[in-house]
Amino acid sequence: MTQGYRLIGLAAAVLLSTSAFAQSPKLVTEEAMVKTVDPGIEIYVRNKRPADMATFRPEQTVLYVHGATYPSETAFDLKLDGLSWMEYIASRGYDVWLLDVRGYGKSTRPPEMADKPDANGPIVTGETAVKDIGTAVDYILQRRNIPRLNLLGWSWGTTLMATYTTANASKVDRLVLYAPAWIRQTASLVQGGPGKLGAYRTVTREQSKERWYTGVPADKKDSLVPTGWFEAWADATFATDPVGAAANPPVLRAPNGVVQDGQQFFGVGKPYYDPAKITVPTLLVHGEWDRDTPPYMAQTLFPLLVNSPGKRYVALAEGTHTIIMEKNRLKLFEAVQAFLDESRKD
Numbered sequence: 001m002t003q004g005y006r007l008i009g010l011a012a013a014v015l016l017s018t019s020a021f022a023q024s025p026k027l028v029t030e031e032a033m034v035k036t037v038d039p040g041i042e043i044y045v046r047n048k049r050p051a052d053m054a055t056f057r058p059e060q061t062v063l064y065v066h067g068a069t070y071p072s073e074t075a076f077d078l079k080l081d082g083l084s085w086m087e088y089i090a091s092r093g094y095d096v097w098l099l100d101v102r103g104y105g106k107s108t109r110p111p112e113m114a115d116k117p118d119a120n121g122p123i124v125t126g127e128t129a130v131k132d133i134g135t136a137v138d139y140i141l142q143r144r145n146i147p148r149l150n151l152l153g154w155s156w157g158t159t160l161m162a163t164y165t166t167a168n169a170s171k172v173d174r175l176v177l178y179a180p181a182w183i184r185q186t187a188s189l190v191q192g193g194p195g196k197l198g199a200y201r202t203v204t205r206e207q208s209k210e211r212w213y214t215g216v217p218a219d220k221k222d223s224l225v226p227t228g229w230f231e232a233w234a235d236a237t238f239a240t241d242p243v244g245a246a247a248n249p250p251v252l253r254a255p256n257g258v259v260q261d262g263q264q265f266f267g268v269g270k271p272y273y274d275p276a277k278i279t280v281p282t283l284l285v286h287g288e289w290d291r292d293t294p295p296y297m298a299q300t301l302f303p304l305l306v307n308s309p310g311k312r313y314v315a316l317a318e319g320t321h322t323i324i325m326e327k328n329r330l331k332l333f334e335a336v337q338a339f340l341d342e343s344r345k346d
Helices: 085-090 126-144 156-167 205-213 218-224 229-238 257-264 295-304 329-345
Strands: 005-014 027-035 042-050 061-065 095-100 149-154 172-178 200-203 252-255 282-287 312-316
Touching: 027 126, 042 085, 042 126, 061 126, 061 156, 085 095, 085 329, 095 126, 126 149, 126 156, 126 257, 149 156, 149 329, 156 172, 172 329, 205 229, 282 295, 282 329, 295 312, 312 329
Parallel strands: 061 095, 061 149, 149 172, 172 282, 282 312
Antiparallel strands: 005 027, 027 042, 042 095, 200 252
16 A cells, blocks of 8 residues: 655764774664554654665565653664764664654644543544554655565564564564563553553653563663663653653653553453464563563463464563663674564565
C-alpha cells in the first residue's frame, strides 16, 4: 500500500566523535511524518545511514520501536559518550530507522491526550501500535524498494514487533527482542494509577529513576549509570512532551493502552501472540537485573519459538531493563550486532 508522508528534515552529515569510532563513516539523518489510515494521525520516523550508501538490502535495514512509556529517539538515538545505538548500527553499514507509535514522542498525540486522563478510556492498545508499525514498515520497504527488513523492539516493543512478525513473516528478515515481555509471574512496574484506567498516565523524573534502579544490588547502584547519563536521557525524554513539561512538577504523558493489554493478557496468564507463528531467526536479549521484564520471561518464551530457525538467547551481566544507557551498554550493542551481521554473511 502506498503511504503518504511529509518530510520534516534532513540533517547534515555527522562524524562519530568518540575516539573508538573515529574512523567510522559519515552518517546522514532524515526524518519524516508518515500518514496513517486514520485521519489526522501521523507517525514519526527517523533514519540514519552511511552518507555514501547507494544500494539498500533487507539484511542491512533495521527498524526499532520503543517500549510502554518513553519514545524511541531519546534512548535509541541519544548520544552518550558521543555515540548512540542507532549510530553504532548505522556506522557498520546499516540503514537504520526508528519509530514513535502515535501518542509518543514526535508522533501525533490522539485527541484524548488533550483532555483529563479519566475523561476517556485507554488509548493506543497493542492492536493500534502494531498497525502503526505496519505503516512504518510499508513506508520503508517502498522507499528502499526492498521486500523485507529487520525488526528490533524494546520491552513493550518486543510484543509489538513479535505480533507484527507472526502475521507478516514475508516482510521480516530477522527479529530482535530486547528485554522481551511475556506472561507475568510478578507485578508490572508500569501502573496506570489508582481508580478507573484512564486514557493515559503521567510519570515524573523521580518515578522514572526509581523504576530504572529497581532490582539493582545496593553496592552496584552508584556505578551502574555513568555520571550525567540519566540526566541527559531525562532532559531529552521529558522535553518531547511540552504539555507535560509545563506541569508542576513536570511529567511525561504516556497512553494506557499497553496497561489495559497487560491486564487482559500477560497479567492474567494469557499470551498476546503465538510464538510458534514466528518463522524468522529471533534473538532474545536482556540484562540480569531487569525487573520490568524479568529473566524468567525470556527463559519461558525461548523454548516456545519452535519455528524460529537459528534462534538465540543472550543474558547480559550487570544490566537492568535499561542497559541500553548503562555502563555495559556496549555488551548489548555487540550481542545484537553479531546477530544482525550473521545474515549478511549467509
